[in-house]
Amino acid sequence: MSIDLPKPIADYVEANARLDIDGLIRPFQHDAVVIDNGKRFEGRAAIRHLLEDEVIPVKAIFMPDAVREEGNDVVVEGPAHGDFPGSPLRFTYRFTLANDAIKTLEITL
DSSP: OOOOOOHHHHHHHHHHHHTOHHHHHTTEEEEEEEEETTEEEEHHHHHHHHHHHHTTTTTOEEOOOEEEEETTEEEEEEEEESSSTTOSEEEEEEEEEETTEEEEEEEEO
16 A cells, blocks of 8 residues: 655655664654653654664564544554564554654654
8 A cells, every 4th residue: 555645754664664774863853752652752862762772673664554634743554563572563653744854753552
């Protein structure tokens, strides 16, 4: 299934498919915030640390299969596959975009 994603989100998803840490960070604003299952990471350095610790080692690749707009947010859903317990797991990614970049990302199961 092909879905139409805003460019910063599409860039993030494509970099994730390659497990490209620099590509994963690039679409974020410098002061972006990621909330991953309730844990808050502020700024690119903290987000990079999260991705290096939680995504890259387990080869977690998010495969979006649904997208919708809710107010100012873009909500993307789909499974993530990788070397982690319960794989694949279905995630919801709630993006807030600003200035053609990711301002906030909230990730929940």
